[in-house]
Amino acid sequence: MGLDAFGHDPFWLVIIKILAVFVFLIVSTILMIWFERRVVGRMQHRPGPNRYGPFGLLQSVADALKLALKEDIMPTLADKAVYFIAPIISIMCAFTAWAVIPFGPEVSIFGVRSPLQITDVPVAVLVVLACSGLGVYGIVLGGWASGSTYPLLGALRSAAQVISYEVALGLSIVAVFMLSGSMSTSEIVMSQGENPPIQLSLLGMELNFNVPGWYAILLLPSFIIFMISMVGETNRAPFDLPEAESELVGGFHTEYSSLKFAMFFLAEYINMFTVSAMCVTLFLGGWRAPWPISIWGEANTGWWPILWFLGKVWVFMFVFVWLRGTMPRLRYDQFMRLGWKVLIPLNLVWILVVAGVRVSTQQENGTTKTLVIGGVVLLAGAVILFYPRRKQYVEPATADLGLGGFPVPPLDLKVPPSPRTKKIEATREKASVGTDSKTDTTGEEG
Template sequence: MSVVLAASQNLPGFGNQPFWISLIKVLGVFVFLVVMTLFSIVFERKVVGRMQNRIGPNRTGPWGVLQSLADGVKLAFKEEIIPVLADKPVYFLAPILSAVPAFLAFSVIPFGPSVSLFGHHTPLQLTDLPVGVLVVFACSSLGVYGVVLSGWASGSTYPLLGGLRSAAQMISYEVAMGLSMVAVFLFSDTMSTSGIVASQRHLWHVIPLFVSFFIYAISVVGETNRAPFDLAEAESELVGGFHTEYSSFKFAMFFLAEYINMVTVSALATTLFLGGWRAPVPISLWHGANHGWWPILWFTAKIVAIIFVFVWLRGTLPRLRYDQFMQLGWKILIPINLVWILAVTAIHVFRDRNWPAWEATVLPLGVVLLLVVIPGVMIWEGARARREADRLDEEDDEAQLPQTFPTPPLNLVVPKSPRELANANVRPAGSLAGGRPKEDIDD
């Protein structure tokens, strides 16, 4: 009921500002995303290089910071090769469908509080809606169309396989990512991004909703096709995946969309769980930390910290098998998320009925522990024991099979060659390897 009431609320500060201020905000969001993309590429190459004991890019610009800009200019001026069998209208449309929703998703992300801009009081946010989080979720979901259409329109087998795998992957993890947001809606009583940030004035949602944050963190890695979940672009299996047949500026648009999506999900995680633009605890003791233009700095620092986790995962974890990846999404993340939503809903209802805080929290969590977690652990251990028994049975069956090809004995002793045996039998006692007596050599 509270969510329905929040959907009909009026959001102050939006809709009554001059048109030119909206244009400035649009330009600011666009520049921020482009700069963050250029930064993320260099940042990723530098961090992975440091993890692998390499230098990383260090030629273009001071300390190599202009390397991503040089790569973008190079891609823009490279020769474009279009496959003969490509469906050209869809082939041209697919990169646009990947890049444009990535930019649109940032339209409802709050960068900071209200500030004075050229004499007008306006919030540091392009716009907001009563269902602002759903707008971000919808825009990020539209990216799958660009991936699927690019694989289909290329007229080749490898991009088609990459597009199909990516469709199944992104849809599967969108379900878990969407469910992880439900607990945030219940806690904050709104789906507005500015309202969610305002509800974290005293306590960030990452503390009470740690399970939702953990599931969201896993889901967005699969949603953005990042390692170890980069199965749609598995270079060792699919030769680059869905964008194998793309080159020049169209390939750059796919590259741009991937990194902007990474920035977008990091900004959404900051908004939903990490207090948004609010300063962390040591800095928040300063009275002016959450006023003026300073919150943009804290917001950007949180995004960079989350991007570092993306890079860290890429530099340390190997790629999962596809069946393991899908089982993680459908059989583990989604059931845990559903049970967690029931527990959070129960806590919310008990608090609305004026129960004491500890009773309203301990009772649902205790029921979840008794009815879900303990049986789940027992089922997991039983499945592990069955897998171990199946493995032993397979080894026994293999041992009982007759040998179909000759195998050397384990205690094999290599016999001496005929020449060694002949030399050992014919050579005189005082002779050398050639068989001549020692006296003849001395003479």
């Protein structure tokens, strides 16, 4: 199955596929909110929502209905058109990305052979990146159009965060492109089905073995960087600085209410599903069955792969919740330092290594060369890393005590009255202040 399998679906089938994905995303989001609250509750030794429906399953439905029926507020200072359009941009980009996510192999739907994927293009992974890049507009415009300070600050933070982590995200995918030789999601999944043979000729010895095809194993550094940056990309804890409620109230959607807020909320959760699905597709074999199940011959055919795919995606959703229940929020400068000074340089070095190894294995005697060069580079890196150049920390001799440890102003402090007060007092009629001392003692009883 290549790209030729796409683009031949009859019209009704396209509609069915789109509707199915739409419904899937809505139901998943509702389920995810319940799941998140229950799991976080469990992690914090409390039950979580457990009133409506079995295990509180209907809680999210009730919440969604209540949210939709709330008053829709338009702030006076808002830029009306942009304020209205921002959540729509957000949610459209979130949904569009799912057009190229593969759910399974070719199956027969009402007698038509068709892949379980809406469509695929030669640059499908870039389509997802473009969607997340455009989704930032929803956030930025929503924050700006609210005409209020906290949303604007939240929007700026959020945009800076998403853009810088998108660089790391995009770079971590490059290694996958190099190994699979394709940017189309279905072909990347197909290429992970093979177990590529590796020939090592080391010092005259010949080693032949097959390596597993999942890129999470072959390209472990890329996988780890993708995992970290996908949390940053979706603004989730511990990278949820745009919504840091202790600093920014609610972030970019502070002023939003009712359905517009619901749209932002939905987009946020769909984005979580999107990055998880991308991670599964790019690194964990997509809809291919994991190892013990893949022994069963039928595992990768028919409708079964949807189950494996969803299982893998939900593992990632659990990781998102787990992170939220475990990690404290990072400070903004730490977060940016991690992105720009750690993830991106590491990524570049790793891409160089992958490219070098790929080129050298195609040459004669390449493996030995690679191992020698790699060894030298590793040795040099270790020397640089462990070279003792850091100064030992010396504790300061005197403590910074201040005034007895407290910022106590002097008792004879005279605060100069502000010139505005002077002006008001000069124009105001003098009030007659009573001279009896009762006024001072009345409050002492409380």
